[in-house]
Amino acid sequence: MSEWKKTSCVLCFSNCGLEVTTEGSKILKVRADKDNPRSHGYICRKGANIAYFQNNPERLKYPLKKVGGRFERISWKQVLDEIAAKLKEIVERHGPRSVAYMGGGGQGCHFEAAFGVRFLHGLGSKNHYSPLAQELTGYFWVQGKAFGRQYLHPVPDIAGSNFMVFWGANPMVSHDIPQAPVVLRNKKKEAGFKLAVVDPRVSETAKLADIHLRLKPGTDALLLKAMIKILLTEEGLLDKEYLTGKVNGFEEIKDWFDDVNIEDNCRVCGLEPGQVREFARLLATRKSAWRSDLGILMGRHSTLNSYLELILLALAGRIGVTGGNVFAGHLMPMGSHTPEEDPKTWRTVATNIPLIMGVFPPNVMPEEIDNDHPQRIRAVIVSGSNPLRSYADTNAYERAFAKLDLLVTVEVAMTETAVLSHYVLPARTGYEKWDGTFFQWMYPEYYFDMRPPVAEPEGEPVEEAQIYVELAERLGMIPDYPPELREKAKDRVSYGAALMKLVQANPKAAPWLPFILAKTLGEELGSKNLSALWGLLARFPMMHPEDVTRAGYKPGPLTGEEIFNKIVKTPGGVKIGVVDTESNLNALKTPDKRIHIRFPEMESWVKEVTPASEEAALVNKNFPMILMAGNHMEMVANSIMRDPAWNEGRRYCTMRIHPEDAGKLGIADKDLALIETEAGSATVEAEVTESSHKGQVVIPHGFGLVHGGKAHGVNVNRLAPAQNRDRFAATPLHRYIPCRVRKA
């Protein structure tokens, strides 16, 4: 058994610091890292059980090829030769749009995307399908219009706030804010602090709230409009100075809300107007910060909800101010800015959805495969992702994937998607390689944590980067570089100078630097991911000199090297920057450095959401109840924890139903219930609880995983119709799936 080693949790974006002991490939013991500068000794039940992820008996060890319906072990050389040849043939025959990459590294390992996306672009394709677009791209589109870049999004400055709003968010369990249980309980002790929750459910966070607006499922847009109207009409609630100095478009949009009747909107939402007015008054007059999550993002009117949220926060003057929602720092943005008006921005060929932040929504992939378009998708590389359980409409995915000419899955364990693949390539887990995430999103100080390997890989799994570099080599994507560059990598100062010379002499080599770094410095360091980090840090101090200075460094040609050395020697994370708290709105990238709130293309959508239209839309005779498909619980870790043993003895996958509904349907607690939607049906144990709203049932995500030859729990995505999605960004509306329920 080893000594305690520092690492971090790969199960959610908080990436809390852990300490583990290991033996070979196994994690033996886990505890919180009290010295971690980001998580300060906090972990939740999931992180404490990380050994169930690492020690999965169904780990993949060798490359596999499907032959006659069964997998056979083959060599790395053979598998990469065959995949490269098939990709070449598909692109030559059908064009680059016929290839897609579905990856991004999930919650703990983002470096694979640096190589996977570059490889995709090398094939001439921009078909990157990402989990970010499962929930966030409508929101990113709004941020891009408002702030000038889709990757700019403000986070709540909780420390500086005295009124904290969580809308459709349950941070006590989902950790929308890091260490939420500790942070919120401490905030509750501050004199005068108030916590407000908007959620149809009595969530764990709602139980702590001073104000809980328990709106009817699906009525968020109506409620947001009512609040905007309150700010527009009631004395002293608009931040006029802020609107004049910082906002563009206010005068043009204010009459869009002339017809809003606050009482009517509240009635359809099932709320008391007085309570809504009180909420709006507190929001407008206090140091209010705001965090919304899937209740908004995956609710009815997803993109519209994000737009109305932007308007409300702008009217209250809460963006870019202390105690409000502020722009955090980052080593690298989570994606690129791809405005749909740019002719270079691709759209999907069958569903006509634009790239937003450089990614397409997984929700439309089955339709992009299963069609007659000459450029339909024929080859998919899935990396660290399990669309057969994680994305809407499993039936549609199964039908579509069966039509692919090539499906390659890069994974740590045999998944439902891997089972359908032509080739399965074993990857190292986040504990067997150098890796990290770009979820800095901290304010004002921000950190970077590059986890060193703490466990030994068993068999032949590799860093994902190696797969893409070797495929790129076979396909001739990597430009020539001087052979002495490999030798120079022993001295990174002269290596950096040689690399710069190379790019100056051949600017076309610049996009391929991740591969050149991997082939030279990556070999020297024993990790291609580390070479990519070094490349990022070489530029970071020049791009953010003020943040770096505030963090205590002297920006200069060797500062990147200094930070790199510090990060490599400091598992748990190193402070790399401190953002400007005085003039936080300097982060804006709009030409006039103002927040833009008039989006002409949204005017009709804003106006069409009325009490009458919504009352009609909320009634569905065939499917009279609403399924909330997927919710965070301490027993849910997406589909990463495949071994169900970590939840043994718990009711981990039930359908939660309100007692009144259960009574009407003759369903008792622990009875089996049949739930049906347009997409499919499932039989599931009922849990009768007042936490669900009347008319709503709730089933968690992340189950239905096959382990030990048996499925555990219900795969809620088999109940989620692909067509039940946002009209603009195609985000699946998992928080609002019409369904019917009866006793099984």
Ligand code: SF4
């Ligand atoms: S799952 Fe828990 S321990 Fe892991 S990062 Fe998230 S909050 Fe931290």
